[in-house]
Amino acid sequence: MKVASLPKYRSGRIMIALMLREMSTTYGRSPGGYLWAIMDPVAAVVLLSFAFSLLLRAPSLGTSFLLFYAAGYLPFNLYNMVANTTSRALRFSRELLAYPDVTFVDALFARFILNTLTQLIVFIVVISGILAVIDTTAILDYPQILHALFLASILGLGLGTLNAFLFEWFPAWMQVWSILTRPLFLASGIFYIFEDLPRVAQDLLWYNPLFHVTGLMRAGFYPSYRAAYASTLFVMAIALIALVLGLLLLRKHYRNLGEL
Template sequence: MALMLREMGSRYGRSPGGYLWAFLEPLGGILILTIGFSLVMRTPPLGTSFLLFYATGMLPFTLYMSLSNNIMQSFRFSRSLLMYPAVTWVDAVLARFILNTLTGLIVMICLLVGVVVVSDTRVILDFSAMFTAVWMTCLLGLGIGVLNCVFLGMFPVWAQVWSIITRPLFILSGIFFLIDGFPKNVQKLMWLNPLAHPIAEMRSGFYPSYRAENVDVVYVGLFGLITLFLGVVLLVRYHRDILNN
């Protein structure tokens, strides 16, 4: 709790607007996509609301990026406190995971409710699909974040390298389009991206006509658990070396 309160104060308490930016950043991205694509397309790939289509794609992606990036920076943020025996690396990682998950879920719920109301679109909500999409996103963010925490501790330049490597995910994860519309051989390659699965599953929770048949919950779960396991094993072995580096 102390680490969570410390991060809340440092991230949102020192900037004008505070927590308002947690809502404005994803909302701005959704509005830009909505305005841009509505000028060149008559209707979105699903339904009639550009706002709802891009919100269901953008918000899971934003939650994943927030979790993975912030967990990756756990040691840098709490390095001075981790020198005390009472504070462990598990505390630092869990504090960032819990805080960013709760923040991301509150932002997601508020914005999706607002989008549904504003777009005046009749939707049949499937809460089980939404829940599945959320836990897949959180597990991926936690697993990738913990593993990258090790790499960043050992190689300080890893943050810039990872940013370059993952930049195409914004396009390849299905935020702008439906992967199902591509040829089968292209689909097979794109579904290898684990982040594409929770985004497709989230959309199936709002569009009853869309069946995300290619979503593989087992694949995403194993991907998240394996990366988390590797990250934990490496942190147990090398966390002291990382702190003393």
Template sequence: MTDTTPEIQPTVLKPVSRPRPFKTGRTIVALMMREMQTTYGRSPGGYIWAILEPVGAIAMFTFVISVGLKIRIPSLGSNFPLFYATGFLPFSLAMSTSNKVASSLKYSRSLLQYPGVQYTDALLARFLLNVLTHVMVFFIIMSGIHFIFHLSTIRNVEAIGMSLGLAGFLGLGIGTLNCFLFSISPLWTSAWGILTRPLLLISCVLYIFEEVPWQYQHIVAYNPLVHINGLMRRGFYATYDARYASPLYVLAFGLVCLVLGLVLLHRYHRYILNR
């Protein structure tokens, strides 16, 4: 009698692949830890320098303006450090984020050769670490200024948060686009350094927008950093409305740069890494 029972094949258990978001999260955290060690871990003082640099810049502005130029009253309020901090700190956040993100491919080139590491992981890691560091520095410096000078301000938390968020997003957008441009054109790297040198003077860091001559205000308003600084000063000065500040303009500016940069990097990142 012939056995017609079908042969049962053993079941082979395949390893369950975890969703990509979990893998991306671990990769980003690993890249952030690596940068923390290389950027801050090898220098004496480590993270202290992230605080001392903006503190030194604010102290220098205060000394030069109040002592060198003998200007006793800032454009808003009566405290120089607070006035310059509300302009310099969001400016520094946007510019530093832009520069960090722009060098992401160059900084993580060796790691991007591994299939598990994507170029977007490198962008997000540098973006998140830089933003978190600057936000921490912002709260430390602002708390210190209020404590040392015994200030009591009515803070608009919504405007402060919006200014910090837009500064980080603008830096991400410009940095992503420059990440592509820097990688394919060393000439643009040099040109960008020259173009951004006067930004500190034309971004309403040392003065307010209303002090710009009226015939140039429409030109200065194209600078998204002016709107970010206006929002920050609205957050610390209850009498300053900053009606010119447009969060939508900054958001659109950063979004256009971000989308364009991501499209170009998605198309050419392998070519850039294999050059």
């Protein structure tokens, strides 16, 4: 009975092995290891807060620049890390994918799970630190915050999975995607809220799903902010369409990608 039940857990064991491999290669070889995963967003939030505090008297919401920019930057960073690592999962595990027991699904979801958990830890550490050292009088809506984090991670998984195929099938797409998405840092509501923008900009940026994510996240930190424009359905539709399309394309073609 035990022997017969082992295949059910084979995929889970493979994903755990892939996650441990990435932990050792990505974080284990650099001085500081996981510390850099935390210090990078901390430095980004601090620099943003310092720079904009010199230009503005107060952020668009609340009184703390640190909390305002952290609430925008951290979900963006979660999406960005998940999307980037997932999109390169086939290249990262190319040698292991030659084994019949290791599938592209294992490679994709191992990177998705590991990087999502890493960024969730980063989120908890950074936000806890801000709330501990600054009197923000924030009232946190935890279900709303978790909701925004889930949308950021599933959007990263969906677009990352589709790009995992496209990066291999059309190598030039990697450079094109990098150019196309470079403005996202400025166009995803990290520095401002949707309501601060003129109507023309609102009509255009509404189609950026990350703007919905940052709006929903800030609604979790500021009870008076509703983010009425934000649509969970819109974000989920983009994420799931990209995920399903990416998985279907990989299922059909992944053995021919990169001579796998």
